[in-house]
Amino acid sequence: MAKTNSVVGVPGNERINALNDGVFAIVITLLVLEIKVPDIPPDLVATELPHALREVAPKVLSHIISFLVLGIYWVGQHNMFMHIKRHNRVLLWLDILFLLCMASMPFPTGLVVQYGQEQISVVIYAGTLIITGLTLDAIWWYASHDHRLVDESMDPKLIAFVHRRVLLAPLIYLLAIGVSFISLLVAKLLFVVVALLYILPNPLDHYHHSKLHEQVTVWD
Amino acid sequence: MAKTNSVVGVPGNERINALNDGVFAIVITLLVLEIKVPDIPPDLVATELPHALREVAPKVLSHIISFLVLGIYWVGQHNMFMHIKRHNRVLLWLDILFLLCMASMPFPTGLVVQYGQEQISVVIYAGTLIITGLTLDAIWWYASHDHRLVDESMDPKLIAFVHRRVLLAPLIYLLAIGVSFISLLVAKLLFVVVALLYILPNPLDHYHHSKLHEQVTVWD
């Protein structure tokens, strides 16, 4: 391990992980806590409450979507850092940029839910997620390139597989920006497709798993 | 352990636990921080302050209840994860859903405290807690079924005991929804019963403890 000298290997990545988990925990919690109990004058409660609850519904939807998208990135970063064994200043800063993206995601999501009929909302949403995806891939590129912060023995095929899996989302979001000039509905359907692709176990993964199975820790 | 291959066993569950603790810490803290010092013009402080403090009281009550109910789930999840030794993508997602439930609990609690005279509040509250309980049980089912993520040696009786203990709450909440069509007061009393059942040490636990005592880590 010729590179160990320029890498701070002790005490490992606990603190980066703690930071990521902290930011994720705060973002998802505050998202949901923002949904407030409506204030209704006592004499109108019986008639107004069901109506007020129905008005809260779209906000709830927006928050659940943010929640799931953030979940996808947390799981992705979680899995990535199972392979990254060491860190240095550059990785810390790439990770801080990634957290900046994570923390800002509620804003574009809110735009799409509230003003989804405007193309600018769809473009800002897709743009934010493209930047987030590219930052996550930059972390992987920096860590795995030349086996800088991963094990020397890591299979190049696994390294490439992670790149493909991470970059799939930004690619589809780029496509969605193009499509948004023709149909906003199709663009928004593409957002749902991305989410399903990452949450559901998919056959592509299983194909790769079976090929990489014998030689490396399984990327589940 | 035939299943180890498809399970990411390293670095263990530290990060899931950190995430759960983070979300719990944030939810309980923000609950209480929301209680603000009332703003009173200087010349009215002497006469208005006691009155203003009395108005804060029901909010305080609502927050203490949320706090205790969240505490019950944190303790439950904490104890459950003492037995879950490994994790994979499915467990991560089940846990993220559980956190979504935890984070949304202040909303239905607030509904019951502010609009407890409306059946819809009671139904939403019980419904949220049923979903939360079922999600927690799904985590246990997924982890313990076929000893997927728990030790091979775990006693099936302990597995069943945890299921019963976790599912007791959703059952009573379901009963409370039925009862709410007849009496809202009785339904709300059932909520208190559930809380006491989980906070107080209870004889059922001790019976099971004594039977399981010799062979497994004690489920306290």
Next chain:
Amino acid sequence: MAKTNSVVGVPGNERINALNDGVFAIVITLLVLEIKVPDIPPDLVATELPHALREVAPKVLSHIISFLVLGIYWVGQHNMFMHIKRHNRVLLWLDILFLLCMASMPFPTGLVVQYGQEQISVVIYAGTLIITGLTLDAIWWYASHDHRLVDESMDPKLIAFVHRRVLLAPLIYLLAIGVSFISLLVAKLLFVVVALLYILPNPLDHYHHSKLHEQVTVWD
């Protein structure tokens, strides 16, 4: 260690500590973040900004006091848990009550800073801190009594020393409530005395240290 059977000793107290640190981190951060940049119309900035900043000052003071008082309890709980080696359901619940007290402290502190001329504010402040102190002492009593959750070898003198140190604050706060009927100023001075007693290294500590020095981990 005859008690190990009824105690969950693995994986130790990491998660309780994580929860405490999380709550403390959130409370102190939100306290300070609440201080907002004043909004001033562009043409009035030059004349109004210094004035607006001076108005923020008392809020800043209130927050620094909360910050330090919370710091005292965090350091206290931190030191206490260096001696507590195991936990069980009762300890979890006592700790959750302690966190409830920690999280509510900004409210009484705000009362004293904004409405310090009213006795009720001083009584609520002292009362909250008495309950917090008693809860912290209850944790220690439960853990150390009969060496339930501490090492068998722990010196009874150290156990008693911790009790005295923890209970000193509630005692002075009780005194402050009595004094508040005569002089609010003296009562508030007692609050400052308590803070200094716990932040500054004090000779009483050193006396005890030197006596306990050879046989136990030093309580610093």
Next chain:
Amino acid sequence: MAKTNSVVGVPGNERINALNDGVFAIVITLLVLEIKVPDIPPDLVATELPHALREVAPKVLSHIISFLVLGIYWVGQHNMFMHIKRHNRVLLWLDILFLLCMASMPFPTGLVVQYGQEQISVVIYAGTLIITGLTLDAIWWYASHDHRLVDESMDPKLIAFVHRRVLLAPLIYLLAIGVSFISLLVAKLLFVVVALLYILPNPLDHYHHSKLHEQVTVWD
């Protein structure tokens, strides 16, 4: 290690680190979450949304700057605590003061972005960062002086190097306060210079690295 007796060495610095990470995670997250989706009446969305988004832009800039400045301090504190092996009550309190500075940073940053044309904003900003830097240096001074909380074997040159690196920022901020009496623009450019100095890898670091390389864990 003659000093070990007066130092609590177990369980190490995990909890201080957890607290720092928690506060940092919360501050950076809340900064970004504060940027809210604008509320626009349905019939005006098409015309008003682009305008409303442009108005959000300066706030976004302010938050990204806070984010990066906080990132600098987190990385700095992170690296410093790789060398600090033990802690005691004094270190806990110095660290709590450092966290107080970290948590208050959004306020002066907001002042500079909103009221950057007023000297008082620039002075408060630079003043806060001078205090933050001095607090961080006080941590290092206390820990490394006489090798109190660092390894006996630590090279005095490394100790001095860390001091120089940490104190560089307060020095430039002091210069910026002086310059602010002549030109606010130059003062604000100095703020940018400091940020770049700490984020970019710089030749001075490399020079020191190469000299310290053989004998100590590399300060990356």
